[in-house]
Amino acid sequence: MNDAPTPADHPLLITDFLYRARDMFGDKEIVDHIDGEEVFRYTYRDYAERVLRLASALVEAGVRPGDRVGTLAWNHRRHLELYLAVPLAGAVLHTINIRLSPDEIAYIVDHADDAMIFADPSLADLLSVASERRPDMPVVLIDPEGESLDAERTLDSMVASAAPLASPVPRRDDDLAVLCYTSGTTGSPKGVGYLHKSLYLHTMAACLADGHAISERDRALLVVPMFHANAWGVPFAALMTGASQILPGPHPTPAHIAALIEKERVTYTGMVPTVAVDLLAHVRGAGTDLSSLRALVLGGSTPAISLIRDLEELGVPVFQGWGMTEISPMATFSRPPAATDDDPQRRWELIRKQGRLLPGLQWKLVDDDGNVMPHDGISRGEVLIRGPWVATSYYNADHPDKFADGWLRTGDIGVIDEHGYLTIVDRTKDLIKSGGEWISSVALEEALLEDPAVHEAAVVSVPHPRWQERPVAYVVGDADIDVEAVGARLAERVPRWWLPEKIVVVDELPRTSVGKLDKRRLREQAAGTPDLWEATTPKNSPVPVPHRDS
């Protein structure tokens, strides 16, 4: 090879998606809703015009290449405008989690060293601490739909004042395009920087026929918050393919989501299982028509088979994706093979698995001693992943324990079967080491969920004076749930030494800002229970047996 450019030098920039949407799919729509009611509808052509003006205004406002520009906003069209305008201005879109406290937000804004922040007026108070600490950082309010803000500079006034950007501020495809902090259940929030190239390839993977298969035919509803790993990357996929986008606005409820699906003939959406459970309950009562959906993708935690089955029986095809902020976020997709078309039970079981690795990525299972484990459906190990959209470090932070030779240590313990389907069996930090043997909190939760009286279950590890660690279970269940009976039925399904020290009935399980089970809070709660070990009876004493032979 010589010094002449090669195809490998061609940059993959997400800013191209804007031009693609405008030039090929100019008539496709973005629809904004508030409380389930349509409030605005415009085309990609008009969207692109506003984005290019906003990008130009950002440059005029002094935003320089590589600067971080924060957003603190719900899922609406102006947030989507910032998604492309900030990278077009050569800057880095920093989406801030609106469910964090003012102190946490101040930490993140400081760490990211944001040059400017755009905020929904209803959320602007969350910046109180950050603004105190960074008095020179401009906070630009995002005009709410249908209101005229009384401020010198707002997003709309910037759009109005500027001419469209003639061409994107030049960037390389290994420059950062987006920055997103993990909601981290331990330690300080950690920033994950997404390169242009990473997001471009992630978008292509999302649109594979065997992936989320997002296409020109789709009308995508963005339920996943846009501050959470780019709403799983769906906005970029929609722009690349020309899918229309339906935005639910602030505080979407299951009733709103159901109404939007029916009214807007939504074909594709994704959500965490908890939201899907509520949606299902609502739809059953209201009789909403969900027949337009070709895919409802669940992610964030493992769905119950009953949820997959019940949605399918309503005519909604369900899939599962697994990933994390550090993987942009998609790593796997659980699409059942043709062989299961006539075998619903097997299909549901496959969809319940986390799925096959997307092309472009590589993975391995590694045991505690660093040995690579076989993909035999039995051997377990921590899942390590690498690839062009997998983080190799955190943003301006050193966490060598999380990265190894270019591999991301996901912290998830998995089993991969001979067809390449991953099943997450635990988090490294959720494993319970009892008397020298591992107990799977996930397996215990599943066993609890087989009990009809149990609706939700969470198992955590607590320190134990004799056995190092022991499991404690938290359950949400029937109003008249009988804990003794639940324990007795559980004893029929798991080894005796797995039985939790205590089964605690609660009204609801604590969740993190992105809707995942907050096991950290449960662990703290469990460890702080004064009478915890009083419940220990001989029947619960750990009797270690080898995992493989059991």
Add this chain to the structure above:
Amino acid sequence: MNDAPTPADHPLLITDFLYRARDMFGDKEIVDHIDGEEVFRYTYRDYAERVLRLASALVEAGVRPGDRVGTLAWNHRRHLELYLAVPLAGAVLHTINIRLSPDEIAYIVDHADDAMIFADPSLADLLSVASERRPDMPVVLIDPEGESLDAERTLDSMVASAAPLASPVPRRDDDLAVLCYTSGTTGSPKGVGYLHKSLYLHTMAACLADGHAISERDRALLVVPMFHANAWGVPFAALMTGASQILPGPHPTPAHIAALIEKERVTYTGMVPTVAVDLLAHVRGAGTDLSSLRALVLGGSTPAISLIRDLEELGVPVFQGWGMTEISPMATFSRPPAATDDDPQRRWELIRKQGRLLPGLQWKLVDDDGNVMPHDGISRGEVLIRGPWVATSYYNADHPDKFADGWLRTGDIGVIDEHGYLTIVDRTKDLIKSGGEWISSVALEEALLEDPAVHEAAVVSVPHPRWQERPVAYVVGDADIDVEAVGARLAERVPRWWLPEKIVVVDELPRTSVGKLDKRRLREQAAGTPDLWEATTPKNSPVPVPHRDS
């Protein structure tokens, strides 16, 4: 950014596809046929075992990283083994066109400086000149299915003698993986080198839901020759997604193709329109069941609307792809949008267009003076394309006129509409400049094809003493075709000065080695016709009018 690895550094190597196929889709099949009869069937698991042994044997035989290893073979499983074994050995797969003459092949083999060549015994004679010139270059015979070759070294003996390769010979993703010479209608054949990264991204594009959408559910029939731009890249796409592959063997006829589709429940295939015309005729007679097909992709030249319609009416969904060897080869895909679901005529017209540019690529239309033309459905210009799977130079050859600032000059004149659908209206070298004005040979061919008596048509330019150039038409038609009547009907559909100087009826049109119309031969033939201008009558005299206003 610092010196630590970033996600952008993760290499995209096509050798990964082998491991993916083995580890996730080990039960999927490769099926070999000869004359429409199944002769061998094995799994990706067994395929991978042989490929890894073959790769190891290549290294043992002295093949070094970057060496070119030629193949001269039909579409069968051992050719598919070489597809992956050669890159795994760190070498470059050089697929040689079996329809070239021994002299042409000798030129190509010399230019590529092949270190070794694998050849089907039935094709080995084509290497006579090459072997004379390069006596030290080993030619390894590929064992025909079911035969034992009496030779010291054959492909099977190499597989049998070697242990599986422990890991791929290390390569960067901007190293060459494949080399393919264009069948070039002008000058010497030119080599196009495909980088690992180029082919990886091309494969992802092929598997997009809005692209060929190749998926785990597919059973792909490889009709396009494997020496022609990697059979459009389908073998790599099938390995990446786990689609099964059906290989038709030597000399596939329309009857064989039809039989394979029916027997093997083929879901996806691609072919040039000429082959599809013959397939359609056969199926109509034989009543073959093609209902398993979810996509028949046409490429290589523009299909007639009647072909698209007739196939659709047989229940076969038709698509069109456009590309060229220099684009790996896919550039566009013509997938009709949802809006045409209930409007067959509009759908067929859209499928007949070359389609929308695949994500990852960029294009522009440029007029003779280098001006970028708008995408308005009217303005025409040469199509320039760039992207990670678009050549930026030829292999060890200087052709600056073909490349400009990283853009490939495709030589095709196109129009792009406001929805991003490209229509190729001419080749730069097929345009006819008559009396200072351009005549489109493609438009003339289309007008001729509207005549029910005309089955095929080709229009070429010939030098003219007065008007510089004038069109001459060659047609295949009904047995009792009346040329005068064809000319009269044509006069009703095109401007008077477009009417060909002569309409020549022939039994068949000449084709290149990959089945495309060979306009070079027609031009030579037309220019050599002694009485060509005698047919010129006043009615045919060019009366130039401006194109845009006509």
